[in-house]
Amino acid sequence: MHISVPHHTTREEARRKIEERMANLERQYGHYATDIDKSWDGDRLNFSVKARGMSGSGSLEITDTEVIVDGKLPLMARPFESRIKSTIEREAAAMFA
Numbered sequence: 001m002h003i004s005v006p007h008h009t010t011r012e013e014a015r016r017k018i019e020e021r022m023a024n025l026e027r028q029y030g031h032y033a034t035d036i037d038k039s040w041d042g043d044r045l046n047f048s049v050k051a052r053g054m055s056g057s058g059s060l061e062i063t064d065t066e067v068i069v070d071g072k073l074p075l076m077a078r079p080f081e082s083r084i085k086s087t088i089e090r091e092a093a094a095m096f097a
Contacts, residue, residue: 001058001069001070001072001073001081001084001085002068003070003071003088003092004066004069005067005069005089005092005096007065008065011043014062014096015043017096018045018062018067018095033050033051034051035049035055037049043061043062044061044062045059045061046058047059054076055074056073056077058070067092067096069088
């Protein structure tokens with residue numbers, strides 16, 4: 001799954017907004033996850049999560065103009081890929097509006 005969203009801000013501000021949103025998501029849904037791993041390497045965030053017997057992983061890269069998300073969904077979630085993708089696009093667009 002590949003998603004690209006313009007951010008119209010600095011890389012630092014984009015990162016701050018991403019970190020803030022991820023912290024909110026972890027507080028809200030973290031009890032479903034058995035393992036959340038995330039690490040920044042410059043402007044690239046590598047992540048993985050296990051929840052309800054499924055695992056997913058991917059990366060998020062901040063460029064000067066956009067945020068690029070590349071993710072690998074579990075096989076069981078693939079039928080919902082378009083819905084998941086549109087939800088992420090909508091959330092990201094709202095975050096950077």
